[in-house]
Amino acid sequence: MQVVYGHHNAPAWDEAAIAIGNFDGVHVGHRALISRARELAEANAAVTVALTFDPHPSALLAPARAPRLLTSIERRIELLGEAGVDAVVVEPFTHELAGIAPNAFVDDVVIFALRARAIIVGYDFSYGQGRTGTVEALRAHGIHAGIEVAVVPAVTVDGEVAASTKIRGHLRAGDLVRAARMLGRPWDVDGTVVHGAERGRALGIPTANIRPEVELVVAPGIYAVTLRIEGGTALPAVASLGTNPTFVEDGDLGLEVHVLDWSGDLYDRRVRTTFVARLRDERKFDSVDALMAQIARDIEQARAILAR
Incomplete structure (x- = not known):
């Protein structure tokens, strides 16, 4: 598995299926994104790539509200590899990146630099300046650019949506069983x-x-x-x-x-x-x-x- 720090350093893949997310904990919901990315990569003879961010966006934009992370970046990379990606791109989350327009993020980073043939995101994904980019806008952008966009629905465990925030809550309560079910480990x-x-x-x-x-x-x-x-x-x-x-x-x-x-x-x-x-x-x-x-x-x- 390749690990790339920053989209400017990405190799010249022919085509890639790009799963985008923070992926903190790499829980069962995240693994559903990776599984869908692998399907689309296979269908398009492309590589499966996870695009993640470090530090966590909240640590830069709202440090007082930044969550305690479930995994270090090294462990996150390891878990993404276990989930089956061919490469992980760790994008430094900077004020410059936070201020990029949604369309520019998709065009310049995801399509041009990372050579996306397909983009895979979660149902609640947002992106770009002020998180103004929506799933609907991404779908429309994909149609215009000839890029397949797959939106993965929520994954539920015991009636709860699998989410890093909820896993943190279970761990804070000492409920290892519910946390493990959402993490898948x-x-x-x-x-x-x-x-x-x-x-x-x-x-x-x-x-x-x-x-x-x-x-x-x-x-x-x-x-x-x-x-x-x-x-x-x-x-x-x-x-x-x-x-x-x-x-x-x-x-x-x-x-x-x-x-x-x-x-x-x-x-x-x-x-x-x-x-x-x-x-x-x-x-x-x-x-x-x-x-x-x-x-x-x-x-x-x-x-x-x-x-x-």
Whole structure:
């Protein structure tokens, strides 16, 4: 799979079926767009291309309202590749791009630079300056330019439209099951293992302190997870996302992962934490002994869940 940063650097494909979107999380709705793009690419002997944007438009235009992302740009690219695209174009979202007229965006970026033979968008797609370009306008533009435009309808899961915003809401509520159904997989986050206070090691339960690559959207608490070291296999583990209230007042939120039945050095390693099940809320214990007893119960519960 090719990864291209900016439409000016796109190779000279003969023709392309271009799926356009932010694709945060690459959920089941996004995968429906990619599937339709692959169909049109095959029908037109074209390449399947995902056009996405970084940073998220809201981070530039309305930073106070910008969402916490479900995936880093690197993970987004990886997931788009797994969905079956031949290339990902990561378009820098700048004030210049935000100010381009809708017709100019389609003509200059999508058709001329990326050589679109077909354009695939979601039912709620908007584009161009002030997001004034509509699906109806895009269809009309396609007819005029001789470009096929496919609009993919909403994908529903358990009666809800699959959307990144709704997935964030489920994760904030600690509802991993509903989030996973919309994503089509358990939610995960990549990060790097860094040095921490080493309280877990002192208690005989060493943890990896992880600096995530995106600001975490999931609710604080204790989780059954897997931890995969880059290039390795997923290992069963228990995660604590919280502030360590038994030891610290008003501590910073941190992600700590204890890998079951494993020992080794993870410092500075890149890892992926996959959230499988929520076990309980984080809480303050009256004693270290009470905390240790609960941790033992958490480990056994996680072990049972992850063995299924």
